[in-house]
Amino acid sequence: xxxxxxxxxxxTFDYLNRNFNLSPDxxxxxxLLSDDxxxxxxxxxxxxxxxxxxxxxxxxxxxxxxxYPSVTSPSP
Amino acid sequence: MEYILSTFLTFLLLYKYVGLFLIxxxxxxxxxxxxxxILAAAGAFAAQGYFSISYVLIAAFMGNILGDTTGYFLAQxxxxxxxxxxxxxxxxxxxxxxxxxxxxxxxxxxxxxFSRFLTGVGPLVNILSGSTGISKQQFFVIAIIGEIAYVxxxxxxxxxxxxxxxxxxxxxxxxxxxxxxLGATISTIQYGFFKRMRSNQEPKES
Numbered sequence: 001x002x003x004x005x006x007x008x009x010x011x012t013f014d015y016l017n018r019n020f021n022l023s024p025d026x027x028x029x030x031x032l033l034s035d036d037x038x039x040x041x042x043x044x045x046x047x048x049x050x051x052x053x054x055x056x057x058x059x060x061x062x063x064x065x066x067x068y069p070s071v072t073s074p075s076p
Numbered sequence: 077m078e079y080i081l082s083t084f085l086t087f088l089l090l091y092k093y094v095g096l097f098l099i100x101x102x103x104x105x106x107x108x109x110x111x112x113x114i115l116a117a118a119g120a121f122a123a124q125g126y127f128s129i130s131y132v133l134i135a136a137f138m139g140n141i142l143g144d145t146t147g148y149f150l151a152q153x154x155x156x157x158x159x160x161x162x163x164x165x166x167x168x169x170x171x172x173x174x175x176x177x178x179x180x181x182x183x184x185x186x187x188x189x190f191s192r193f194l195t196g197v198g199p200l201v202n203i204l205s206g207s208t209g210i211s212k213q214q215f216f217v218i219a220i221i222g223e224i225a226y227v228x229x230x231x232x233x234x235x236x237x238x239x240x241x242x243x244x245x246x247x248x249x250x251x252x253x254x255x256x257x258l259g260a261t262i263s264t265i266q267y268g269f270f271k272r273m274r275s276n277q278e279p280k281e282s
């Protein structure tokens with residue numbers, strides 16, 4: 001299992017959803033993603049489509065995952 | 077390097093078992109792709125519960141064996157006669173090539189088996205096996221045994237390392253180091269085999 005701080009731009013939303021046990025549409029709704037390819041799209045690609053800088057988008061993804069009720073402090 | 081590895085990891089996450097199969101196939105055929113690292117990464121994703129380890133091993137095995145046999149049959153079909161016609165006559169009639177053919181025939185088992193673990197060498201051995209007339213039954217049986225061992229070794233290395241990875245790309249570097257160490261060990265074993273067989277044969281020849 002990876003922890004929130006290890007999230008990288010090359011990861012897909014499908015991988016993140018499975019890794020953090022998120023509900024399938026949680027990140028799509030909170031990050032306002034509209035791409036039909038979701039969740040099989042990388043963070044980098046989603047950032048480009050949203051017109052955002054990749055690393056700041058990665059930070060938004062991290063914050064969204066931390067805010068998810070079942071994701072608590074990083075496990076060792 | 078990091079960008080290349082992350083591109084392959086994305087490809088693996090997007091296309092899963094089909095992606096692993098394709099990378100394994102192309103690397104076994106001829107392309108210089110980091111298939112061992114990607115197999116280890118797939119094993120790590122399996123340790124995280126994202127992939128099934130059984131499917132990872134099957135996809136990698138199928139890709140590798142298909143790549144091996146395609147390389148072998150292409151070399152067998154093209155053959156040395158055709159290569160001589162397109163400008164390789166000097167190389168193919170040289171004493172070095174003759175020695176190489178003899179070496180291939182004498183040590184075919186250890187060469188084919190151990191080269192499965194060295195992704196850069198495997199495709200060349202497949203081509204040489206096809207062009208130097210090693211029988212397809214012999215090649216296929218040794219390649220299957222070798223690929224089973226290779227896939228289990230690298231896939232399970234990733235599986236066991238993956239449960240404790242600290243950093244995704246860092247994990248791949250760590251896995252690559254383990255793979256290089258395994259490759260060096262295997263090359264040493266291969267060299268030992270070669271020396272032992274050679275010393276066994278020398279008294280008979282004299």
